[in-house]
Amino acid sequence: MTTDTPGDGTLSEDGPDASPTSPQPEAAPFFRVAGDTAAMADWLEEALDDIEAIGQRNFAVASAQPPRSEGWGRLDAIATGFEGLDAVGILHPGSLTIIASRPQVGRTTLMSDFCRAAAIKNNLPTAVFSLEEDQTRFFTRLLSAEARVARHHIHCGVMTDEDWTRLARRMPEVVGAPLILSVPARLTMAELSERCHKLAGEHGLRLIAIDGLQAIKPHRYSDLREREVGDVARGLKTLARELDIPVVVTSHLNRSAETRYNRVPMLDDLRESGAVTYEADTIILLHREDAYEKDSPRAGEADLIVAKNRQGPTFTETIAFQGHYGRFVRMMTT
Numbered sequence: 001m002t003t004d005t006p007g008d009g010t011l012s013e014d015g016p017d018a019s020p021t022s023p024q025p026e027a028a029p030f031f032r033v034a035g036d037t038a039a040m041a042d043w044l045e046e047a048l049d050d051i052e053a054i055g056q057r058n059f060a061v062a063s064a065q066p067p068r069s070e071g072w073g074r075l076d077a078i079a080t081g082f083e084g085l086d087a088v089g090i091l092h093p094g095s096l097t098i099i100a101s102r103p104q105v106g107r108t109t110l111m112s113d114f115c116r117a118a119a120i121k122n123n124l125p126t127a128v129f130s131l132e133e134d135q136t137r138f139f140t141r142l143l144s145a146e147a148r149v150a151r152h153h154i155h156c157g158v159m160t161d162e163d164w165t166r167l168a169r170r171m172p173e174v175v176g177a178p179l180i181l182s183v184p185a186r187l188t189m190a191e192l193s194e195r196c197h198k199l200a201g202e203h204g205l206r207l208i209a210i211d212g213l214q215a216i217k218p219h220r221y222s223d224l225r226e227r228e229v230g231d232v233a234r235g236l237k238t239l240a241r242e243l244d245i246p247v248v249v250t251s252h253l254n255r256s257a258e259t260r261y262n263r264v265p266m267l268d269d270l271r272e273s274g275a276v277t278y279e280a281d282t283i284i285l286l287h288r289e290d291a292y293e294k295d296s297p298r299a300g301e302a303d304l305i306v307a308k309n310r311q312g313p314t315f316t317e318t319i320a321f322q323g324h325y326g327r328f329v330r331m332m333t334t
């Protein structure tokens with residue numbers, strides 16, 4: 001694990017609870033509540049079958065061919081595992097946090113890092129809505145990050161014995177984590193709200209994470225895309241306040257950053273931005289120089305640009321990107 005805030009996972013004025021006797025997660029007490037929603041344990045068999053099938057497919061191909069070579073607002077905030085973010089406690093009850101980036105920079109990875117910190121590291125019931133990838137991809141993303149097994153080893157079916165050993169070692173904690181994953185093909189804001197209220201009532205949710213703000217259908221349709229996205233952002237903020245838990249959502253940025261000489265994103269790059277920028281409590285703009293320039297002297301580094309923070313200062317935290325493991329880590333972690 002890359003996070004180091006054990007205990008109940010919330011940040012108190014005295015800093016993270018470092019009690020060594022914190023209870024370990026028990027077997028997942030969650031059940032499939034709808035066709036596309038289930039606890040990690042319930043997805044396990046399906047995901048393992050998929051991983052095995054990928055391996056089988058590749059074995060068949062390989063047989064036939066030559067082998068391929070802490071401060072403001074910290075009280076009750078949920079730990080993300082990233083020092084700068086946790087120092088200001090961004091994931092506080094009732095807040096809406098937006099993680100925004102250009103494509104392929106790593107916003108889903110950062111969101112899943114937050115979920116791992118909450119559900120796996122700190123045993124806090126977490127609901128994840130993945131609107132951009134299926135359950136196997138999301139599950140293997142978590143497993144890669146936790147077990148430190150390269151994502152392409154899983155997806156290309158080239159798992160080594162060492163990979164299987166690492167997976168087996170981390171599997172119990174991952175499937176035992178109170179993480180409820182939903183992978184609906186289509187989701188309206190009304191459905192999302194209804195599902196979250198239900199899950200919150202049944203499981204005492206402490207975090208809601210959604211991959212794909214622009215994929216959520218609004219309450220009402222409009223000719224203006226900006227109005228629709230604004231309605232969704234307002235709905236997410238209302239949801240966070242009604243349930244009094246933090247909501248995190250990933251968002252696209254428009255192309256403006258790419259026309260700038262250094263490509264560093266800005267708040268105005270938020271697609272259909274006005275209402276989204278207004279509703280969010282915190283906006284994290286994710287930037288990696290090496291997403292544009294492979295030989296950048298900052299290869300492997302990522303900037304979390306906290307461009308809006310209603311409860312505290314704006315700042316930039318630099319972390320390391322380990323794309324092969326599908327995770328971000330603190331700069332000092334190896």
Ligand SMILES: Nc1ncnc2c1ncn2[C@@H]1O[C@H](COP(=O)(O)OP(=O)(O)OP(=O)(O)O)[C@@H](O)[C@H]1O
Nearest residue numbers: 102103104105106107108109110150151152323324
């Ligand atoms: N096995 C791997 N080895 C190295 N890097 C990888 C691997 N798998 C994925 N990546 C990198 O991870 C990044 C994508 O991460 P992620 O899916 O979190 O991005 P995203 O911003 O959510 O993307 P999208 O635009 O698809 O929503 C890309 O830069 C990709 O090259």
